[in-house]
Amino acid sequence: MKEITVEELKEMQDSGEDFQLIDVRESHEYDFANLGGELIPLGTILNNADKISRDKKVVVHCRSGARSGTAINQLEQKFGFTNLYNLKGGILAYSDRIDPDIPKY
Template sequence: MQIKNISAAGLQKWISDHTDFQLIDTREPHEHEAYNIGGILFPLAEITKHLSEIEKEKPVVIYCRAGVRSQIAIQRLQEKYPFNNLYNLVGGTEAWKKTFGNI
């Protein structure tokens, strides 16, 4: 099963081009409060509880701190449900901070 990836620069391009996509944060609430790049918070442990809220008709970028939890979330979703529109933010918020600094 292939996981599609998007870089921080690629995500920024989607934002500047006004691409219609959904952004999901799989970190814990305290991490989301401390630093948020605009995603909806669905912690990894609860990701499958939010199935009805995950878009199926447009790209969905899933992120975490370093890109590991988001990959796990994508694997869980793709193994059990027919998602083919999920993208992992490579390097997560750490890559975003490195590329663009703090928000």
């Protein structure tokens, strides 16, 4: 599975790179803290595969990286995606290393 670091994500955001950010956490988690991505909870990811781009980089994240890894494995196996990147350490790592104002839970 391909991964990117939170520092790489921040560079992509700051440079205006065209990519899609998917958050696979639950809505109550997203409401508490988010990185501005599109919310598609893990339990609904396969039913919403049509919302995920195939022609640009897609970064998938969750709280720590586990659920997003699961989502990527499911999407790659069932739909053959090749452009998905797991955010290593998830939103917790982003809070630790990029933006400490993002609350942790």
